[in-house]
Amino acid sequence: MSEQSYDVVVIGAGPVGENAAGYAVDAGLSVVLVEAELLGGECSYWACIPSKALLRTPQAVADARRLPGVRAEFDPAKVLERRTTFTSDWDDSGQVRWAEGAGAAVLRGRGRLAGEKRVVVTAADGTETVVTARHAVVVATGSVPVVPHVAGLDTVEYWGSREATSAREVPRRLGVLGGGVVGCEMALAHARLGAQVTLFNHGDRVLPGAEPQASERVAAGLREAGVDVRLGTGLDEVRRNGDATVLVGGGDEVEVDRLLVATGRRPATDGLDLGSAGVGPGRRGEIVVDDSGLAAGDWLYAVGDVNGRAPLTHQGKYQARIAAHAIAARAAGRPLDDNPWGEDAATADHHAVPQVVFTDPEVAWVGRTAATARAEGLDVRVVDMEIAVAGSSLTADDWSGRVVAVVDPQREVLLGVTFVGPGVAELLHAATVAVVGEVPLARLWHAVPAFPTISEVWLRLLETYRAG
DSSP, X not given: OEEEEEEEXXXXXXXXXXXXXXXXXXXXXXXXXXXXXXXXXXXXXXXXHHHHHHHHHHHHHHHHHTSTXXXXXXXXXXXXXXXXXXXXXXXXXXXXXXXXXXXXXXXXXXXXXXXXXXXXXXXXXXXXXXEEEEEEEEEOOOEEEOOOOOBTGGGSOOBOHHHHHHOSSOOSEEEEEOOSHHHHHHHHHHHHTTOEEEEEESSSSSSTTSOHHHHHHHHHHHHHTTOEEEETOOOSEEEEETTEEEXXXXXXXXXXXXXXXXXXXXXXXXXXXXXXXXXXXXXXXXXXXXXXXXXXXXXXXXXXXXXXXXXXXXXXXXXXXXXXXXXXXXXXXXXXXXXXXXXXOOTHHHHOOEEEEOSSSEEEEEEOOHHHHHHTTOOOEEEEEEXXXXXXXXXXXXXXXXXXXXXXXXXXXXXXXXXXXXXXXGGXXXXXXXXXXXXXXXXXXXXXXXXXXXXXXHHHHHHHHHHO
8 A cells, every 4th residue: 555645636537626636736735636536527527518418509590590581400319429429439538638737636446534634545456545635635526316216227227427418429319307407408509419218207397496487488498399297296117128118107108218317416425534623414414514625623614506505506616716815825834814705715615606598588587586685584676577688589489588686675786687589608707796796786777788788678677666
């Protein structure tokens, strides 16, 4: 058993772990990245990047068809090929070159804690290396799919999100269990690539965390794309029938060639031996941390999905930047700037998290929804209106969208904003700035949107609020 030592040991080399390593190196600390699979992680090879590559070309064609005089088509095989270029055909050598070029060492294997500041890394061949951290260990192991209890599910082969985004061919008939982000996006992608898709959702609406208006429009958009959306209908049983899979739900039987199980994810803490560091999992299995990312003592940090705070790639990368700065400060003996919105506090995790669902229509929101604000006991005013401006009319015939703004009427600042409509993702960052900055609506009145863009909705939103 060999031994090594570094200032910082990062377990997990997805985008979040890479960010933690990169910022720690920039602060002058020596870093090793420990990874059992591919450097670049879930997002790069099986989630954000390949899923959006599968969605983009069909979406561009759908957008073009909304304009008169356009006859647009696409080749599904070329979409799959383009997706594969973005994953480098699941080869991480480029990511390894980046890491080493950035000054971080790379150690292949599965890492587990072995007491204070000690990590044991087990390689694929069983060889073990003990790595000691002089200052910090950062856990960035992400999340893994949750598998529901469905009779017969363990007797059939089924897809998780990885198989859905990395498929080499499109199934003729696809069943999808789950109406969250993965379920909705992959149902749309495969339907547009030529599959006959049936989506089963136990709840009465898809995207339950979004505003109800957004959920309704996404369900309608999926149906328009040819997806058979079955709300309030889970799966009671799954069984094989020759080469096919039979799905039983709501009193009906549906035969499919593939089943995608997309029923959520949980923090990936299996095998980490958190107990050796005196850490117990939270109620959802997460590693509980403070706003600097610190989980235990002055040395154990957890960033990204594994801490359960805001399981999104961009939010995990934000946490990684914060944690790396805090690690550097503690290593240098500097006091932390950990007051809200300080350099060492991931304050945005609490009430300013942006998210986009790349369905058709898109959903983009930041901060609180009306329901979450009221559940917190906040007195809010909600402005709910159609997006109908010159820019939207010019973008496409019959363009339709909606905006829901949650306002604190006492301070007259935005607590949350949701957009739903074609291409609204690019409207989101302005809303994020307004929510994070708590920009008074009176000042937003002077932020003049360019004409004719869809951003003119901001003017209409403020006018509606002022009209009371």
